[in-house]
Amino acid sequence: QVQLVESGGGLVQAGDSLRLSCAASGGTFSTYAMGWFRQAPGKEREFVAVISWSDGKTYYTNSVKGRFTISRDNAKNTVYLQLNSLKPEDTAVYYCAAERSGALLSTARYYDYWGQGTQVTVSS
Numbered sequence: 001q002v003q004l005v006e007s008g009g010g011l012v013q014a015g016d017s018l019r020l021s022c023a024a025s026g027g028t029f030s031t032y033a034m035g036w037f038r039q040a041p042g043k044e045r046e047f048v049a050v051i052s053w054s055d056g057k058t059y060y061t062n063s064v065k066g067r068f069t070i071s072r073d074n075a076k077n078t079v080y081l082q083l084n085s086l087k088p089e090d091t092a093v094y095y096c097a098a099e100r101s102g103a104l105l106s107t108a109r110y111y112d113y114w115g116q117g118t119q120v121t122v123s124s
Contacts, residue, residue, distance in 0.1 A: 014122055029053050031053070034099075038090075048064055
Protein backbone atom coordinates (compact mmCIF):
# COMPACT_ATOMS: atom_id res chain seq x y z
CA GLN A 1 0.00 0.00 0.00
CA VAL A 2 1.35 3.36 -1.03
CA GLN A 3 1.94 5.76 1.83
CA LEU A 4 3.02 9.37 1.68
CA VAL A 5 4.21 11.12 4.81
CA GLU A 6 4.88 14.86 4.82
CA SER A 7 7.03 16.72 7.29
CA GLY A 8 8.82 20.02 7.67
CA GLY A 9 5.98 22.47 8.16
CA GLY A 10 6.00 25.12 10.84
CA LEU A 11 5.47 28.72 11.86
CA VAL A 12 7.81 31.21 10.21
CA GLN A 13 7.97 34.92 9.47
CA ALA A 14 7.52 36.52 6.07
CA GLY A 15 10.71 36.20 4.04
CA ASP A 16 11.83 33.02 5.79
CA SER A 17 12.35 29.60 4.23
CA LEU A 18 11.15 26.06 4.90
CA ARG A 19 11.83 22.70 3.33
CA LEU A 20 8.97 20.22 3.18
CA SER A 21 9.64 16.52 2.74
CA CYS A 22 7.40 13.76 1.44
CA ALA A 23 8.56 10.22 2.17
CA ALA A 24 6.97 7.66 -0.14
CA SER A 25 6.71 3.94 0.55
CA GLY A 26 4.81 0.85 -0.52
CA GLY A 27 5.15 1.25 -4.26
CA THR A 28 7.48 1.49 -7.25
CA PHE A 29 7.65 5.18 -7.93
CA SER A 30 9.98 5.34 -10.94
CA THR A 31 7.07 6.01 -13.29
CA TYR A 32 5.09 8.32 -11.01
CA ALA A 33 4.68 12.05 -10.89
CA MET A 34 4.79 13.60 -7.43
CA GLY A 35 2.90 16.77 -6.73
CA TRP A 36 2.49 19.32 -3.96
CA PHE A 37 -0.83 20.98 -3.32
CA ARG A 38 -1.97 23.37 -0.61
CA GLN A 39 -5.23 24.33 1.01
CA ALA A 40 -5.86 27.48 2.98
CA PRO A 41 -8.81 27.81 5.38
CA GLY A 42 -12.02 28.36 3.48
CA LYS A 43 -10.38 27.83 0.10
CA GLU A 44 -10.16 24.99 -2.37
CA ARG A 45 -7.08 22.82 -2.63
CA GLU A 46 -4.70 24.34 -5.18
CA PHE A 47 -1.81 23.00 -7.18
CA VAL A 48 1.70 24.16 -6.25
CA ALA A 49 4.26 22.05 -8.13
CA VAL A 50 4.88 18.62 -9.64
CA ILE A 51 7.94 16.59 -10.60
CA SER A 52 8.41 13.55 -12.77
CA TRP A 53 10.15 10.84 -10.80
CA SER A 54 11.73 9.37 -13.92
CA ASP A 55 13.33 12.41 -15.57
CA GLY A 56 12.99 15.20 -13.02
CA LYS A 57 10.92 17.51 -15.20
CA THR A 58 8.99 20.05 -13.16
CA TYR A 59 6.00 22.33 -13.43
CA TYR A 60 4.94 25.14 -11.07
CA THR A 61 1.95 27.32 -10.53
CA ASN A 62 2.76 30.93 -11.43
CA SER A 63 2.44 32.30 -7.91
CA VAL A 64 5.39 30.25 -6.61
CA LYS A 65 7.74 30.34 -9.60
CA GLY A 66 11.15 31.63 -8.55
CA ARG A 67 10.39 31.09 -4.85
CA PHE A 68 9.60 27.38 -4.50
CA THR A 69 11.64 24.47 -5.82
CA ILE A 70 10.51 20.86 -6.08
CA SER A 71 13.10 18.09 -6.16
CA ARG A 72 13.41 14.37 -5.52
CA ASP A 73 15.91 11.94 -4.06
CA ASN A 74 15.40 8.62 -5.78
CA ALA A 75 17.56 6.70 -3.32
CA LYS A 76 15.47 7.91 -0.38
CA ASN A 77 12.10 7.78 -2.17
CA THR A 78 11.59 11.33 -0.96
CA VAL A 79 10.29 14.44 -2.67
CA TYR A 80 11.09 17.90 -1.35
CA LEU A 81 9.54 21.32 -1.67
CA GLN A 82 11.89 24.18 -0.83
CA LEU A 83 9.90 27.27 0.09
CA ASN A 84 11.83 30.56 -0.03
CA SER A 85 10.74 34.17 0.41
CA LEU A 86 7.58 33.01 2.14
CA LYS A 87 4.58 35.31 2.22
CA PRO A 88 1.54 35.32 4.53
CA GLU A 89 -0.57 34.20 1.58
CA ASP A 90 1.47 30.98 1.44
CA THR A 91 -0.13 29.94 4.73
CA ALA A 92 -1.90 26.62 4.17
CA VAL A 93 -1.81 22.90 4.77
CA TYR A 94 0.58 21.45 2.20
CA TYR A 95 -0.16 18.02 0.78
CA CYS A 96 2.02 15.61 -1.13
CA ALA A 97 0.34 13.51 -3.82
CA ALA A 98 1.33 10.73 -6.23
CA GLU A 99 0.06 10.20 -9.79
CA ARG A 100 0.73 6.77 -11.30
CA SER A 101 0.92 7.68 -14.98
CA GLY A 102 3.78 10.12 -14.53
CA ALA A 103 1.97 12.99 -16.23
CA LEU A 104 2.72 16.47 -14.87
CA LEU A 105 -0.84 17.29 -13.89
CA SER A 106 -2.16 20.23 -11.91
CA THR A 107 -5.65 18.86 -11.19
CA ALA A 108 -6.05 17.24 -7.79
CA ARG A 109 -8.65 14.68 -8.82
CA TYR A 110 -6.16 12.92 -11.14
CA TYR A 111 -3.83 12.07 -8.28
CA ASP A 112 -4.07 8.58 -6.86
CA TYR A 113 -2.51 8.85 -3.40
CA TRP A 114 -2.33 11.61 -0.80
CA GLY A 115 -0.45 12.33 2.37
CA GLN A 116 -1.99 13.71 5.53
CA GLY A 117 -0.61 17.22 5.08
CA THR A 118 1.73 19.51 6.97
CA GLN A 119 0.84 23.00 8.20
CA VAL A 120 2.79 26.02 7.01
CA THR A 121 2.00 29.31 8.72
CA VAL A 122 3.67 32.53 7.65
CA SER A 123 3.30 35.56 9.89
CA SER A 124 3.66 39.12 8.63
